[in-house]
Amino acid sequence: MLSRRALNRALLSRQMLLQRANTPVIEAVERLIGMQAQSPSAPYFALWSRLADFEHGQLSRLLLERSVVRIVLMRGTLHLVSAGDxxxxxxxxxxxxxxxxxxxxxxxxxxxDLNELTSVARIYIEEEALTYHELTT
Known part of the structure; x- marks a missing residue:
């Protein structure tokens, strides 16, 4: 059985919060299975604090390639996850x-008609990434 402190350390280590990891960005995102991303900048700060050689462009490139996505997931809030996850x-x-x-x-x-709304929204979303505000105005 783990003590509370050992459990705390294990959790922080698993989340790469005890020391910066030498892990590729996509692997870090997949290891966390969803990073809170209500603010577009949140995943950048989260990865910078976890990864030894993190550079802003690495995550931007993955987003543009759609290898990672910001999407409503857990608790109905935006999270950053890999496309596979x-x-x-x-x-x-x-x-x-x-x-x-x-x-x-x-x-x-x-x-x-929610099916019709979904079809129309999909046309706009597939053309380019839109913020919630852009999509609803």
């Missing part, structure tokens, strides 16, 4: 997000 995690949380959409947003979207 997204394909696994998103279907697992989709039922919760669907319930939220039907419940919380039903008043705002009363009478809107």
């Amino acid at each position: 997204c394909l696994v995690v998103r279907p697992a949380v989709q039922p919760v997000l669907d319930r939220w959409l039907r419940g919380t947003l039903s008043k705002k979207l009363h009478g809107v």
Whole structure:
């Protein structure tokens, strides 16, 4: 059995928070299985504090290549995940997000065909990445 301190150290080590790791960005993102990304800059700071040789452009390049994505996932908030993890995690949380959409947003979207809305939104999103504000205005 681990003591509280040993458990704390193990958790911080697993999250690469005891010392900076010599790990490629994509591997770090996958190891964490979702980094909080409500603010676009949050993952940059999170990776800078975890990785020994992290440079801003490394994450930017992965985002542009769509090797990593910012997407609504756990707790209905934006997270940064690898594209591969997204394909696994998103279907697992989709039922919760669907319930939220039907419940919380039903008043705002009363009478809107959600399948049609999804089809139209997809056209814009596939052209270029859009912020929530850009997509909703």
